[in-house]
Amino acid sequence: MKENKLVWNNDKLKIINDRDKFTLKYNENVILIGKNSKMMDALNHNSKYFIVGYIEIGFLTLCITLFLTLRIFSTLEKLFINIHQGDTPFTLENTNFIRKIACFMIVATLLSNISGVIVSKLLNTDSISGWELFDLIQILFLFSMIYIFKYGYQLQLESSGIMYTSKKE
Numbered sequence: 001m002k003e004n005k006l007v008w009n010n011d012k013l014k015i016i017n018d019r020d021k022f023t024l025k026y027n028e029n030v031i032l033i034g035k036n037s038k039m040m041d042a043l044n045h046n047s048k049y050f051i052v053g054y055i056e057i058g059f060l061t062l063c064i065t066l067f068l069t070l071r072i073f074s075t076l077e078k079l080f081i082n083i084h085q086g087d088t089p090f091t092l093e094n095t096n097f098i099r100k101i102a103c104f105m106i107v108a109t110l111l112s113n114i115s116g117v118i119v120s121k122l123l124n125t126d127s128i129s130g131w132e133l134f135d136l137i138q139i140l141f142l143f144s145m146i147y148i149f150k151y152g153y154q155l156q157l158e159s160s161g162i163m164y165t166s167k168k169e
Helices: 037-045 048-085 092-123 133-168
Strands: 006-009 013-017 021-026 029-035
Touching: 048 092, 092 133
Parallel strands: none
Antiparallel strands: 006 013, 013 021, 021 029
16 A cells, blocks of 8 residues: 555556556556446445455355366266276266266356356446356257267167177077
8 A cells, every 4th residue: 555545566567546546557658547436336335244245155156166167077087087998988977977067067157157146246236247158058068968878878788788689599
């Protein structure tokens, strides 16, 4: 804090935050001047408990989303290992892996939208995040892959039965 101004500084980049504006400078050249009235209004017109509560809820949703992302990658790793080591990718275990990934993606998408609503409520603005059509398409694609893998598994069972009965004859 210098002269009632928040100043972040390194050798080349400076961010100077005044009451109603912030300035971004690089090598003393002004890059950006912006207004931060919504952030200041949110800080000035809300209680500290309200702000801290929203920040904690936002942080909690972020932590849960990161946990779900780790679970998605862990399940993907198991799926790829199983596909690589198995005779066929069409197993019930792989179908269950894909189902888990789809469910984790649904929850992560919901949580990211909830955290966006929390931030928009805190800043008293329109919603920052919205439902992305691409997220919905990805999740629906994964559910279609579940049906494809189940069908492949059924075909494999039927063809195994035909092969074994023809060998016995």
